[in-house]
Structures are given as C-alpha cells and as structure tokens.
Amino acid sequence: MLMSRETAPESDNDSLFGEGEGTTSDQPAGILSPARRRIPPNVKVEGLYFDPDVCLPESVALDLLENIKAKDYFRGGTVNQLMLFERSYDLVSSDGVGLSQAELAQSNLRGESAAVASSGEMASSSTTLPPFLVDLLSVLSDILRPHIPESTSDLLFPDTAGQSGRRKPARQAILNLYRPGEGITPHVDLLKRFGDGIIIVSLGSGTVMQLAPVASPPSGSSLNPEKESVDLWLEPRSILVLEKEARYGWTHGIPARKGDWVENDMMLSEDDDKAIWVERGVRVSITLRWLLPGAEIVGGADEDSEMSDHHHAQSASTM
Numbered sequence: 001m002l003m004s005r006e007t008a009p010e011s012d013n014d015s016l017f018g019e020g021e022g023t024t025s026d027q028p029a030g031i032l033s034p035a036r037r038r039i040p041p042n043v044k045v046e047g048l049y050f051d052p053d054v055c056l057p058e059s060v061a062l063d064l065l066e067n068i069k070a071k072d073y074f075r076g077g078t079v080n081q082l083m084l085f086e087r088s089y090d091l092v093s094s095d096g097v098g099l100s101q102a103e104l105a106q107s108n109l110r111g112e113s114a115a116v117a118s119s120g121e122m123a124s125s126s127t128t129l130p131p132f133l134v135d136l137l138s139v140l141s142d143i144l145r146p147h148i149p150e151s152t153s154d155l156l157f158p159d160t161a162g163q164s165g166r167r168k169p170a171r172q173a174i175l176n177l178y179r180p181g182e183g184i185t186p187h188v189d190l191l192k193r194f195g196d197g198i199i200i201v202s203l204g205s206g207t208v209m210q211l212a213p214v215a216s217p218p219s220g221s222s223l224n225p226e227k228e229s230v231d232l233w234l235e236p237r238s239i240l241v242l243e244k245e246a247r248y249g250w251t252h253g254i255p256a257r258k259g260d261w262v263e264n265d266m267m268l269s270e271d272d273d274k275a276i277w278v279e280r281g282v283r284v285s286i287t288l289r290w291l292l293p294g295a296e297i298v299g300g301a302d303e304d305s306e307m308s309d310h311h312h313a314q315s316a317s318t319m
C-alpha cells in the first residue's frame with residue numbers, strides 16, 4: 001500500500017542503507033508527555049497487543065536486517081517502502097501446487113510511483129513470501145501465542161492443514177525504511193484491501209507510534225477519557241499487534257522527527273528524570289497483514305484510485 005510518508009526538514013541520512021551524514025539533535029516539546037513504554041492502564045483498546053518484553057531475539061532481528069540488506073530491497077536507500085504479496089490459491093493436498101510467484105512493489109520517498117515487478121527469487125518454496133519472512137512468521141507465532149488470546153493466534157497464524165478445497169488467504173508484507181526525521185501519516189490500513197490482524201515488527205532503531213481513536217474527542221475533554229490517544233515507544237525488536245478496534249477504530253502513525261522523549265525506565269536508569277531523549281537511528285519495520293480476496297492483484301483500476309488517495313506528503317511538519 002502506498003501511504004503518506006513524512007519527512008522532517010533537513011532530514012539526515014544514515015549509513016545503514018544509504019550514504020550517511022551525521023545526525024543533528026533537535027528536541028521538540030514533548031518532555032512533559034513522553035511516549036509510554038507500555039499501553040497505559042487507562043487506555044483500553046480491544047485488539048491492541050504490545051509488550052516490550054515480548055520481543056524478537058537479538059539474533060533473529062540481526063538476521064532479518066542482514067537479509068533485507070543483502071537483497072538490497074531499499075536500493076541503497078533510494079526506495080523507502082517495499083511490498084511483497086503472496087498470491088491466494090486453492091489449498092490442495094499435494095504441497096505447492098497452484099502457487100505463483102510473489103510480486104514485489106517498491107516506491108520512492110515521495111511514493112509518486114510504484115514499480116511492480118515479478119520476482120523469481122520469491123517463489124522458491126511452498127509459499128510465495130521469501131524464506132526469511134516465512135521463518136519470521138513461525139518465530140512470531142511461537143513468541144506471541146502465550147501472550148495473546150487464542151482467537152487472535154488463530155487469526156494471525158491459521159492452521160491450514162486439513163483445509164483442502166478452501167482458499168488459502170494471502171499475506172502482504174510491507175517493509176518500511178525510516179531515517180531519522182521521517183515518519184508516516186496517521187492512518188487506518190486500507191479497509192478494502194486488508195483484512196483484520198496486523199503485525200508490526202520494529203528493527204534497528206526504536207520509534208514512537210501515535211495511536212489515536214478515529215473520532216477523537218476534543219483534547220482536554222473528559223467526556224471519554226479512556227479514548228485518549230497514546231504515544232507508544234516501540235522498542236527495537238518489539239512486536240505490535242492490531243486487531244478489531246485497534247485495527248478499525250484507531251489510527252496509527254509515526255511523527256516525522258529526529259528523536260523522541262520517552263518515559264524513563266527506572267529499572268534502566270539511575271536518575272529519576274521522568275523522561276529521556278532518545279535520538280532516532282535507521283528503523284526498518286516489517287508489517288504483515290492479510291490481503292482481502294482479489295486484493296493481491298496489483299496495478300488494477302482499484303490500485304490506481306488508491307494511489308491518488310494516498311499522495312505522499314513530503315510534509316515539513318515535525319508533528
């Protein structure tokens with residue numbers, strides 16, 4: 001999906017995926033309401049799962065980044081968003097029959113165009129996502145299962161064995177590259193294209209994700225206090241799950257800035273400051289979601305209309 005990607009003024013490069021310069025720190029207001037490390041108890045959102053302690057092992061995260069770098073998906077940093085589409089197919093008893101190649105779409109910083117190319121390397125096994133993403137899904141399933149309801153596990157990691165004759169749902173994986181100063185406009189993932197159950201994995205740098213109810217009460221309103229927005233600190237290697245109300249009734253976005261005020265973790269720091277300033281580095285996220293039937297066909301009329309809906313703002317705001 002093309003989504004508005006935002007850039008703060010004078011955004012710096014970083015050397016992980018492109019040519020880099022240094023990072024300048026700027027510390028906008030926010031110290032008074034730093035990002036939270038956990039979902040605060042007063043924020044009750046059905047289907048929102050996030051626990052900084054439930055995260056990918058270091059070795060898995062490094063492996064993912066190495067794979068992404070080796071495949072040069074971001075084309076040396078000239079592309080910042082990449083989509084991999086699994087094809088839906090009829091489940092059959094013999095493994096792998098009826099599969100076609102995954103498709104690959106990339107877009108540049110402003111996302112004015114998306115190139116779609118068929119990629120032979122994607123179709124190497126009995127699924128059409130590249131092996132490192134297939135492996136990631138099984139790691140995620142093991143890690144998340146003890147911490148999310150069974151119905152959510154079934155939604156995210158369905159067991160298709162014995163489902164012969166049914167249509168296997170297809171996933172889309174989107175990789176996003178963020179250099180310091182870059183973000184993504186608050187949005188609800190496209191309703192007509194994606195189903196319920198979204199997993200977002202953070203690699204490299206941490207960042208702040210702003211979650212806000214779709215119809216926000218005026219700020220300061222005490223009418224609906226539990227519907228307050230929340231700025232959530234996504235720790236490197238952390239895993240965020242959006243389902244139900246969290247997927248359909250809340251927006252998620254990342255403010256375009258070079259660092260974040262984050263609630264101090266008294267366990268980690270000796271001083272008793274309420275907040276610490278964390279400079280952003282390069283972050284790569286992997287978002288995994290379900291394609292609705294027919295949505296795996298890229299480049300059709302529907303895609304064109306959505307492209308114009310989601311023009312990439314090169315916003316100057318640091319939100």
Ligand SMILES: O=C(O)CCC(=O)C(=O)O
Binds near residue numbers: 189252285287
């Ligand atoms: O990069 C992220 O963490 C979020 C990406 C996202 O929301 C999207 O691509 O729809």
Ligand SMILES: [Fe+2]
Binds near residue numbers: 188189
């Ligand atoms: Fe999204």
